[in-house]
Amino acid sequence: MVSDSNGHSDSLQTLRESNIWTRPVLEDIQLKAQLGRYRMQGFSTHRRVPTFDDLTFVPCTLSRVPLEGYREKCETKTVLGGRFAAQPVVLDRPITIAGMSYGALSGRAKTALGRAARRAGISTTTGDGGMCREEREEVDTMVYQVLPSRYGFNPDHLKLAQAAEVVIGQGAKPGTGGVLLGSKVSEEIAEQRTLPVGVDQRSPVRHPDFIGPDDLQLKIEEIREATDWQIPVYVKMGAARVADDVKLAVKAGADVLVIDGMEGATGASPDALLDHTGIPTMSALCEAVRSLEEIKALGEVQIVISGGIKNGVDAAKALALGADAVSIGTAALVALNCNAPLYLEDYEKLGVKPGFCHHCHTGRCPVGITTQDPELMKRLEVDDAADRVFNFLQSMTMEMQMMARACGKNDVHDLEAEDMRALTLESSIITGIPLAGTDFVLSPDAIAERVAARLGSGSSEAR
Amino acid sequence: MAQVTSAVATLDCAELETREVNRTLKQLVADGATEIRVRNPAGRHSLGVAIKANVKVVFEGPVGWYAAGMNYGPHVVVQGNCGWGLAECMMDGRVEVLGHAGSGTAASIRGGLVYVRGDTGARAGIAMKGGTLVVGGSVGYMTGFMMQKGSIVVCGDAADGIGDSMYEGTIYVGGSVASFGADAEVAELASEDHAFLTQTLAQFDTDASAFDFTKVRSGRRLWNFSTKEPELWTSAL
Numbered sequence: 001m002v003s004d005s006n007g008h009s010d011s012l013q014t015l016r017e018s019n020i021w022t023r024p025v026l027e028d029i030q031l032k033a034q035l036g037r038y039r040m041q042g043f044s045t046h047r048r049v050p051t052f053d054d055l056t057f058v059p060c061t062l063s064r065v066p067l068e069g070y071r072e073k074c075e076t077k078t079v080l081g082g083r084f085a086a087q088p089v090v091l092d093r094p095i096t097i098a099g100m101s102y103g104a105l106s107g108r109a110k111t112a113l114g115r116a117a118r119r120a121g122i123s124t125t126t127g128d129g130g131m132c133r134e135e136r137e138e139v140d141t142m143v144y145q146v147l148p149s150r151y152g153f154n155p156d157h158l159k160l161a162q163a164a165e166v167v168i169g170q171g172a173k174p175g176t177g178g179v180l181l182g183s184k185v186s187e188e189i190a191e192q193r194t195l196p197v198g199v200d201q202r203s204p205v206r207h208p209d210f211i212g213p214d215d216l217q218l219k220i221e222e223i224r225e226a227t228d229w230q231i232p233v234y235v236k237m238g239a240a241r242v243a244d245d246v247k248l249a250v251k252a253g254a255d256v257l258v259i260d261g262m263e264g265a266t267g268a269s270p271d272a273l274l275d276h277t278g279i280p281t282m283s284a285l286c287e288a289v290r291s292l293e294e295i296k297a298l299g300e301v302q303i304v305i306s307g308g309i310k311n312g313v314d315a316a317k318a319l320a321l322g323a324d325a326v327s328i329g330t331a332a333l334v335a336l337n338c339n340a341p342l343y344l345e346d347y348e349k350l351g352v353k354p355g356f357c358h359h360c361h362t363g364r365c366p367v368g369i370t371t372q373d374p375e376l377m378k379r380l381e382v383d384d385a386a387d388r389v390f391n392f393l394q395s396m397t398m399e400m401q402m403m404a405r406a407c408g409k410n411d412v413h414d415l416e417a418e419d420m421r422a423l424t425l426e427s428s429i430i431t432g433i434p435l436a437g438t439d440f441v442l443s444p445d446a447i448a449e450r451v452a453a454r455l456g457s458g459s460s461e462a463r
Numbered sequence: 464m465a466q467v468t469s470a471v472a473t474l475d476c477a478e479l480e481t482r483e484v485n486r487t488l489k490q491l492v493a494d495g496a497t498e499i500r501v502r503n504p505a506g507r508h509s510l511g512v513a514i515k516a517n518v519k520v521v522f523e524g525p526v527g528w529y530a531a532g533m534n535y536g537p538h539v540v541v542q543g544n545c546g547w548g549l550a551e552c553m554m555d556g557r558v559e560v561l562g563h564a565g566s567g568t569a570a571s572i573r574g575g576l577v578y579v580r581g582d583t584g585a586r587a588g589i590a591m592k593g594g595t596l597v598v599g600g601s602v603g604y605m606t607g608f609m610m611q612k613g614s615i616v617v618c619g620d621a622a623d624g625i626g627d628s629m630y631e632g633t634i635y636v637g638g639s640v641a642s643f644g645a646d647a648e649v650a651e652l653a654s655e656d657h658a659f660l661t662q663t664l665a666q667f668d669t670d671a672s673a674f675d676f677t678k679v680r681s682g683r684r685l686w687n688f689s690t691k692e693p694e695l696w697t698s699a700l
Contacts, residue, residue: 036690150571150590153552155513155533182687194573194592194611195630199686204609208570208589209529209548218508222529222548225485226513 038272040179042360042370044172044265044308044330049280051263051308052317054427055420056436059406067405074401075411078325080302081163081232081255084224088232088255089141089163092121093397094319094412098260098306098329099145099165099236101127102152103180103189104267104360106377107134108385109336109369114138115382116332116389120397125165125327128178128203129193131157143234146223148177149203151193155226163256164223165234166216168245169205171264171281171307173273174238177203181268183363186372213248220253234258239284239307240277246291256302258327259284263308265330267370268361281307282321283430289322298322312399319400320415321431328396335392336385337367343379470497477503484510492516508546511539528565531558534575547584550577553594566603569596572613578667585622588615591632597663605644607634607679616663618674629681635660637674648682 003009017023031039060066067074082088097117102110104127114135117124123141126132130152136142144161146153158164169175180189182198190197210219220233235249236258249257261281266274279287285305292298305318306327315326330338341354346366350359360370368379404412407419421436422428428435429442440446472491476484484501488511491499498519504510508527511520515535522530525543535554544562548570555574566584569577572594579587579596585603588596591613601619608624610632620638627644634647635656643649656678660671 036693037688150552150592153571154573155535155552155554156515158533159513196686199630200688204590208586209532209551209567215528215547218528219548221481222509222512222532225481225509226533228486229482 038270040181040268040361041271041274041358042265042267042269042362043358044263045274047275049262050282050424050426050430051280052282052314054282054422054424055317055431055433056423057316057320057403057407057419058421059403059419060408064408066408067410069402069405072405073410074404075413076397076401078413080304080324081234083232083255083300084229084253085163085232085255086230087162089123089143091123091141091325093393094323094325094400095120095122095315095393095396096143096304096325096327097122097124097332098264098327099125099127099143099167100329100333101129101178101180101267102132102135103127103129103184103193103372104178104370105333106365106368106371106380107132108377108380108382109333110135111138112336112380112382112385113332113389114142115386116393117141119386119390120393122393123162126157126161128180129189130154131160136160145236146219147203148205148207149193150208151195151201151203158223159227161231163232163234164227165236165258166219166223166254167236168216168249169238169240169260170236170266171238171260171262171278171284172266173269174240174260174278175205176269176273176277177205178266179203179268179270179361181361181363184267184370184372189372213252216249217252224253232256234304236260238262238264238277239279239281239287242279242284242287243291243294246288247295250292250295250297250301254301256304256324257288258304258306259288260327261285261305261307264306266360281305281309281318282427285318285321285323286431292322312396313403315396316400316403316412316415317420319412320417320419322417324413331392332389333369335389336369336380337388338365338369340367342367346376470495472496472499473502474499475502476507477505481507481509485512488520489514492518504543506546511537525562531556534558544581549579550575553577555594563600568598569594572596580667582619588613588634591615595663597667599667599669601638604641607632607647608644610634614659614663616660618664618669626679626681628685629679630686631681634679635676636679637676640677640679643679646682646685647679650678650680652676652678 076093078091078094080089110132111134115138117139124139125143126145141162143163145165147167180201182200232255234256235254239261261284262278302324304325305323309326343366365371368376400412422433500521504522504524506525506527509529513533514537519538521540526545528546529548531539532551534556536556538557541560547565549564549568550558551570553572558577560579563581564579564583568583568587571590573592574594576595580599582600587602587606589608591610593613595614597616604622605624607626610629615634618637621636621640623642624644626647664671
């Protein structure tokens with residue numbers, strides 16, 4: 001301990017950590033001082049944001065009559081894309097597997113997802129890099145993405161798809177293209193994407209042949225002409241200015257909107273984008289629904305919501321808020337075994353432990369999911385992995401049905417905002433659902449009304 | 464509507480919707496037409512897309528956006544100008560435009576040959592994954608942006624940022640270059656380059672020796688993250 005000339009010391013017995021210069025901040029700066037660039041990571045944001053957990057269902061009691069929880073039928077069939085397409089997508093459950101690239105994921109992981117999706121009667125989605133042949137062979141309903149990079153894009157593959165999805169952006173990093181670091185650009189992946197082996201691939205964010213919403217209308221028309229107006233065209237967007245984006249996409253002719261909130265994950269991204277761009281999934285969904293209502297397109301254009309959907313309860317809440325289906329990515333990977341306590345020594349090599357791993361970008365996935373390393377890939381046994389994903393999808397479906405029955409609904413799509421209450425003030429304001437224990441929503445209009453009522457006038461002047 | 468004379472068919476689209484034009488085109492191909500002449504295209508968008516056949520299609524007039532996009536094999540001739548995204552994502556085949564073309568010409572093509580007798584807009588040959596683009600006139604800014612493979616031949620001038628962030632591929636410019644894009648570098652022409660240019664341009668009655676071509680290729684310094692060239696990385700897109 002250092003003392004002054006009088007023998008006094010300024011040091012405290014208790015160590016005080018700065019609220020600004022926290023240990024993670026210090027570590028972040030020191031790491032960037034070594035890297036000379038932004039930090040990269042896989043997975044999703046670490047931030048706490050308003051989520052579906054901030055809502056709760058208020059099931060039937062005396063004022064409503066529930067359905068028998070374990071016996072009565074509860075429909076889950078979902079139809080997407082009937083606005084212009086001759087053959088809409090019909091799913092057995094309101095769930096889709098989100099677009100994840102063959103490249104970010106191993107071929108085995110894509111195959112397992114395809115197999116599970118077929119058993120569950122749902123769709124999978126391609127990703128940057130085009131169609132994985134094994135996945136296509138497994139799955140009945142495939143959504144083929146049209147991405148800015150057009151890596152691996154093949155019109156023949158588009159014609160094999162049950163829907164096309166024009167990707168404008170993703171929730172993990174709206175406004176920025178994807179990244180696939182060189183460690184994952186193997187010979188096979190490089191050939192599929194027409195890239196040099198081992199290159200740090202940074203995908204473009206703008207499409208090569210269109211820029212704005214008017215152009216998108218023409219692009220959608222081209223896709224329809226290429227597929228003879230048979231399949232639906234989805235438009236996927238990272239959640240940012242959702243209200244405006246929704247209107248523009250609908251005007252451009254989208255059948256289905258896929259809105260990806262900021263909790264959406266990725267195989268690789270600068271962490272600054274993950275933590276500081278986009279808006280939360282629940283907020284995005286509410287904004288999208290209001291926007292569709294405003295232009296009288298709710299029901300005509302479907303909403304698929306994604307970003308941090310982790311179970312059937314989240315899905316049920318999303319449906320109650322107006323989504324037609326949810327899309328899952330990370331949850332499906334976790335069902336595959338992501339972050340499972342296996343091969344502990346390989347987690348250690350990455351400097352993490354099971355439950356904390358977000359090193360998809362390195363290509364050193366200990367459980368063989370987000371890797372192109374032949375030895376690591378062998379760790380994912382496809383049959384077992386597909387079973388696990390199917391079981392998870394089944395559990396999600398049962399949870400959705402459970403919530404719907406408890407709320408007296410015989411179709412999960414009949415869930416509505418009135419079936420819920422908000423547990424936090426912010427979720428109440430975002431969703432327009434009353435805070436539990438109250439009968440009002442804290443909106444500017446509501447405040448004005450109450451003030452007016454308190455003043456006893458109720459006139460517009462009081463507002 | 465469509466008139467078929469032996470293997471040559473004529474399709475007048477004056478009274479048709481785009482959807483009917485494309486359906487009829489595909490039906491004519493299925494019926495065995497080897498050449499289809501399309502009258503009154505009138506600048507419609509998305510004409511002649513996703514055709515997978517060895518057939519010649521001649522548009523007797525200007526076409527709009529995405530003409531001959533996603534094709535696999537046909538020989539398409541446009542007797543006029545065309546809009547953005549000409550032949551985008553073409554897998555194979557041949558497209559010839561006798562006028563000018565808009566931006567994103569030959570975007571992300573993976574094979575075949577695209578020829579524009581006049582000028583092209585911005586980002587011609589963007590993200591090309593193979594094939595050849597030949598421009599008789601000049602090209603707009605950022606031509607060859609993020610090009611991955613294939614060749615671009617420009618007989619006229621190139622605007623700013625040519626070859627920006629190319630992965631691979633080769634661009635030849637016969638006129639002036641306003642500026643090079645990030646990581647684009649000039650290379651010396653080898654005998655194979657001269658042979659390629661002579662052979663390619665001869666198809667369009669153009670003498671390659673009349674030009675002093677500049678060869679542009681990737682410097683490969685953006686292939687992998689590096690802290691050694693911070694200026695390059697902060698200027699790169």
